[in-house]
Amino acid sequence: EAQVTQNPRYLITVTGKKLTVTCSQNMNHEYMSWYRQDPGLGLRQIYYSMNVEVTDKGDVPEGYKVSRKEKRNFPLILESPSPNQTSLYFCASSLRGRDHVGVNSPLHFGNGTRLTVT
Amino acid sequence: AQTVTQSQPEMSVQEAETVTLSCTYDTSESDYYLFWYKQPPSRQMILVIRQEAYKQQNATENRFSVNFQKAAKSFSLKISDSQLGDAAMYFCAYRGSYTGANSKLTFGKGITLSVRP
Numbered sequence: 001e002a003q004v005t006q007n008p009r010y011l012i013t014v015t016g017k018k019l020t021v022t023c024s025q026n027m028n029h030e031y032m033s034w035y036r037q038d039p040g041l042g043l044r045q046i047y048y049s050m051n052v053e054v055t056d057k058g059d060v061p062e063g064y065k066v067s068r069k070e071k072r073n074f075p076l077i078l079e080s081p082s083p084n085q086t087s088l089y090f091c092a093s094s095l096r097g098r099d100h101v102g103v104n105s106p107l108h109f110g111n112g113t114r115l116t117v118t
Numbered sequence: 119a120q121t122v123t124q125s126q127p128e129m130s131v132q133e134a135e136t137v138t139l140s141c142t143y144d145t146s147e148s149d150y151y152l153f154w155y156k157q158p159p160s161r162q163m164i165l166v167i168r169q170e171a172y173k174q175q176n177a178t179e180n181r182f183s184v185n186f187q188k189a190a191k192s193f194s195l196k197i198s199d200s201q202l203g204d205a206a207m208y209f210c211a212y213r214g215s216y217t218g219a220n221s222k223l224t225f226g227k228g229i230t231l232s233v234r235p
Contacts, residue, residue, distance in 0.1 A: 031221055040127075042209060042225040050221070058222060090163060092223075106153060107223055109163035 002027045006091050006110035013081055014118055021076045021113050023091030030095065032074040033058070033107070034066065037088040046089075049074055081117040089113045120145045122212050124226035131200045132234050138185075139195045139229050141210030149215040152186065152193045153223070158206040166208070169193065171215075197231075205233045 004025045013019055025032065033048035035058075045058030049068040063085055065077040074093075078085060092107040121144045131137035143152070154166040169177045169186050176184050181198045197204055210226040 033222065035225075040227060042122075042124075042227040043223075044225075045222045048222060088161065092163075106165045106168055107163075112161045112163075114161075 002108070004091055004093055004108050004110040006089075006113050008113060009111060010114045012116045012118065015082055016080050019078050019081060019115075021078075021089060021091075021115070023074045023076065023110060024072050025074075025091075025093040025108070026072065027093065027108065028071065029093035029108070030071070032068065032091065032093045034064070034074070034076050035090045035092065036060065037090065037112075043090065046076070081115075083117050085115065086117050087115060089115060120147075120150075120212050120214065120224045122210055122224050122226040124210055124229050126229050127227070128230045128232070130232045130234060131197070131204075133200055133202060135200055136196060136198045137200055137231065139197070139208055139210075139231065141193045141195070141226055143191050143193065143210070143212050143224075145191070145212065145214075147214055151213045151215065152184075153211040153213070154182070154184070154193075154195045155209045155211060155225075156204075156206045157209065157228070158203075163209075167195065200233050202233050202235060205231060207231070 007022045030051045034046040035043040037043045044060050046064050047066040049055045090112050091110040094107045123142045150171045152169045156164045156166050167177050167179045167182050183196045185194045207228045207230050209228045211223045213223050
């Protein structure tokens with residue numbers, strides 16, 4: 001089954017304790033991205049990756065790191081989490097390309113990770 | 119930068135009735151893509167419908183259809199014969215046609231739709 005798998009679904013941690021949220025897709029998608037969802041703000045992009053070893057900042061990258069060593073995996077790393085990073089996080093992937101078919105590909109989302117930082 | 123505006127935070131509809139959710143966007147591009155995503159209480163993000171800006175015909179998917187007004191930069195979602203399972207948060211989203219930074223999906227703030235039995 002084609003899917004984007006995020007783990008864990010729920011995570012409670014304390015300020016300053018490094019954590020990683022994993023994301024894996026089995027659709028051979030080049031493009032992967034992380035979003036955070038906060039009430040009244042919709043979803044905002046944190047980081048994205050156009051392909052292996054190619055990552056770039058989104059709209060709200062402060063306090064986050066990512067890596068793309070393999071095509072299927074795109075982990076989100078919080079080196080020193082703070083309470084303002086309490087949020088619902090989504091990983092997403094899609095095809096990309098230079099033609100309409102690739103870029104039109106809708107994002108496929110994981111099931112989300114609810115993170116609470118105390 | 120592209121922006122997406124959903125000005126109504128909440129709407130309610132009677133079961134079996136029709137409801138329209140509004141969305142406007144701002145862009146300087148001529149070619150782009152628009153989407154509606156549904157987020158039920160399970161938190162999943164489910165693609166409802168998509169529209170290519172270069173297509174004049176409005177997209178339809180069963181009970182869901184859009185009214186795409188390119189000149190007005192408006193992209194509303196119409197849900198016909200509303201069902202209890204349609205209750206969810208709905209997000210309008212924009213995606214540019216080029217690679218790079220424009221590959222991102224820009225979301226509106228969402229609208230919570232409730233369905234009255």
